[in-house]
Amino acid sequence: MTTILSIQSSVAYGHVGNSAAAFLLMRLGVEVYPVLTVHYSNTTAYGTWRGPVLSADDIRDVVTGVDERGALSEVDAVLTGYQGSAAIGEAVLETVALVRQRNPQALYCCDPVMGDVGRGFFVSGGIPEMYRDRIVPQADIITPNQFELEFLTGKPAGTLQELLYAADALRAKGPGIVVVTSAVTSDLPDDQVSMLAVTGEGAWVVSTPRLPPTFTGSGDITSAAFLASYLELGSVPDALAKTAAVVYAVLEITAESGHRELRLVKAQGAMVDPPHRFATRQVR
Numbered sequence: 087m088t089t090i091l092s093i094q095s096s097v098a099y100g101h102v103g104n105s106a107a108a109f110l111l112m113r114l115g116v117e118v119y120p121v122l123t124v125h126y127s128n129t130t131a132y133g134t135w136r137g138p139v140l141s142a143d144d145i146r147d148v149v150t151g152v153d154e155r156g157a158l159s160e161v162d163a164v165l166t167g168y169q170g171s172a173a174i175g176e177a178v179l180e181t182v183a184l185v186r187q188r189n190p191q192a193l194y195c196c197d198p199v200m201g202d203v204g205r206g207f208f209v210s211g212g213i214p215e216m217y218r219d220r221i222v223p224q225a226d227i228i229t230p231n232q233f234e235l236e237f238l239t240g241k242p243a244g245t246l247q248e249l250l251y252a253a254d255a256l257r258a259k260g261p262g263i264v265v266v267t268s269a270v271t272s273d274l275p276d277d278q279v280s281m282l283a284v285t286g287e288g289a290w291v292v293s294t295p296r297l298p299p300t301f302t303g304s305g306d307i308t309s310a311a312f313l314a315s316y317l318e319l320g321s322v323p324d325a326l327a328k329t330a331a332v333v334y335a336v337l338e339i340t341a342e343s344g345h346r347e348l349r350l351v352k353a354q355g356a357m358v359d360p361p362h363r364f365a366t367r368q369v370r
Contacts, residue, residue: 087115088163088314089116089117090116090163090314091121091152091158091185092165092167093165093166094107094121095123095124096125096126097137098125098126098127098128098137099127099128100128101347102129103168103306104121104122104167106310106350107307107310109354110307110310110332110357114311114314116314117160119152121145123139123140124139124140125138125140129303131208139170140170140174141174142171143177145181146180146181149177149180158188158189159188159189161188161189162189162191162193163192163317165197166221167197169213169216171210171213172213172215175216179224182194193227194224195225195228195229195309195312196217196225197228197230197267197309199306200237201233203232205233217238218237222259223260225260226262227262227264227265227316228256228263229265229305229309229312230266231266231268231305232249232268232270235253235264238256245273246271247273249269250370253282257284257285257286262286263284263285263316264284265284265308265312266282267304267305268304269281270296277296278293279294280293281293281326281330283366285322288370289369290369291366292326292327292364292365292366294362298341299346301337301348307336307348308329311328311333312326315328315332323368327365330364330366331362331363331364335353335357335360336348336356338362339353
């Protein structure tokens with residue numbers, strides 16, 4: 087059985103971070119060891135929230151406890167998302183190093199959660215720089231959105247060709263696989279949202295119909311679904327196609343429900359057996 091150590095946020099109300107990724111991963115048949123970076127009442131998208139940012143030492147203590155059970159050797163991949171403070175980034179890097187020590191085949195998938203188009207940065211100071219300068223070089227897979235890709239590379243990403251150039255620039259910093267989780271460009275259909283995966287062997291794009299609302303947590307389930315699919319299938323284009331089907335199923339059901347928060351329980355059957363299939367297109 088595939089096992090993922092997931093270091094992300096948690097919320098009481100709604101579904102983001104581990105409150106989204108852990109459920110989806112388990113429905114996809116993955117064992118999850120969730121480690122929390124914050125425990126908020128709700129997402130920061132509401133403008134106000136309550137709850138603690140856990141300390142870097144809290145992260146270290148939880149990971150140490152898991153290691154004392156001998157469980158880190160079972161971890162196939164580390165997945166990280168919203169971190170809450172730059173100091174947590176140091177604990178993340180230590181955790182990745184420890185997991186690789188216990189299992190040299192383990193992958194590190196980083197979702198560099200820090201901002202979005204139209205919203206800008208929504209994380210504490212120092213976190214974007216920590217991702218760019220310290221964490222990105224250690225990742226095997228990185229899953230930025232369009233805004234995050236532009237910040238991490240300092241390059242524009244307004245066309246498909248620019249996306250490819252920026253993804254190559256990000257790969258040059260260390261990650262072997264770059265997945266741009268949501269992109270709307272001037273030369274792709276404006277009624278669609280696209281995902282792009284770039285490796286040393288090629289580049290693939292997959293597009294799904296654009297749904298009217300913006301759903302908080304969609305990037306979190308996209309990163310989780312891609313990592314689980316890649317570990318299962320071993321193929322980037324196949325994992326990209328499966329991810330598109332799984333994520334679109336969740337977003338479609340959420341949109342039909344008229345809710346802002348992801349309707350994960352209602353969509354759980356569609357996660358396992360998505361009603362739509364989307365073909366990837368090789369663009370390089």
